[in-house]
Amino acid sequence: MALPTSDTRVTYPDGALTSTGTVLHIEPRADGRAAVVLDETAFHPVDTAWPDQPADHGVLVSGSDEFEIRDAVTGVIHEGVLYLGRDLPVRGGTEGWIFVVAHIVDGPGPAVGDTVEIRVDGEYRRALSAGHTACHLASLALDAALADAWTKPVATDALGNPAFDALAIATSRIDANGSVDVYRIGKSLRKKGFTPATLDDLAAVELRANTLLEQWRSAGGAIRIERDAPELSARRTWVCELQGGRTDIPCGGTHLTDIHQLDQITVSLATNDIDGARELTMTTSTR
Structure with missing residues (x-):
């Protein structure tokens, strides 16, 4: 054939x-x-x-x-x-x-x-889209919550904060109405200037991230996917008119059309020591 x-x-x-x-x-x-x-x-x-x-x-x-x-x-x-x-x-x-x-x-x-x-299946698509939208927002909120944890200049995210998510991400999984992101804080990240002791007070980091997420959710903001062409291989970008500025993140997934479509978005954080490094897990939930 x-x-x-x-x-x-x-x-x-x-x-x-x-x-x-x-x-x-x-x-x-x-x-x-x-x-x-x-x-x-x-x-x-x-x-x-x-x-x-x-x-x-x-x-x-x-x-x-x-x-x-x-x-x-x-x-x-x-x-x-x-x-x-x-x-x-x-x-x-x-x-x-x-x-x-x-x-x-x-x-x-x-x-x-x-x-x-x-x-x-529209219901399942909507749940995955909510999870993916929440994942992007949570990564930006985590970057902001950890902005003071750096002692050296590093690459920044779409909002201008040090890009902890991009620099430390090990795995990311989108679920229906949520996501799980795992970060590795090892020697290379410490050399870039990240201070692991910041994670000793996880409750404080979690509170900063969730406070910011609720501010964004309450304010709302249009979301769209911009792309160069209709073909599968064309570059696609997640664009969100977020409170505090427009964000552009390369992405091949599906999304909601406005943050207001989320009734709630929260993250929970947990750490675990593995192989001479620290692992941070962020679980994001929406409804």
Whole structure:
């Protein structure tokens, strides 16, 4: 079967929950399922560049047949070979490579050339979008709460505070209505000027972050995704008109359209000593 010759067009950055597309390729898998590639989709996949947000839930409808989408991953095509998910050998946007969304369904799936509809579970999408929006806000609030913990100039975040989140992040996971971010405070971060003793009073840091989050939530602020083009590999940026200034953060996920859509946002902090370093875990919750 011929492989697509152009990137998948994606509409989920604009908040779309449905889309109509043409089946361009079906890749049978060893587990009996099939990877279905369309020319256009509203379905958010696990993105290799930003793997923190899970794939959407939903179905692919072809005529009278409905296929549950078991998973969705990004893929790349080069010289007639399709690479999926963790097997991607290049970064997004690499010249000469085709970037696609692969919808994983129980085989054999629809047929190449079929016109199909994508229907995304709106409730689950909303919960993930709330969790992702809250994750960005929490990272900015944590940076601000730790702004006095630095003894040397370092890179700053979108609000001009020392970028603790970017410099210390080890893992990040978006959940429905929340997120979990783990930071490593080791030798390299101390050399950059971070003072670990600041974390000895976690309650104070937590209070500063939550106070700021409530100020932002109460004030509200429009949120949107800006992008250069509709293709999957196009650069996308989370833009929030936050109290105190506009923020621009590169992001491939989905989001709410205003901070006011959050009834509450709070973070809780915990530390743990591991391998000669300190690990800080921030759990963010929304409703």
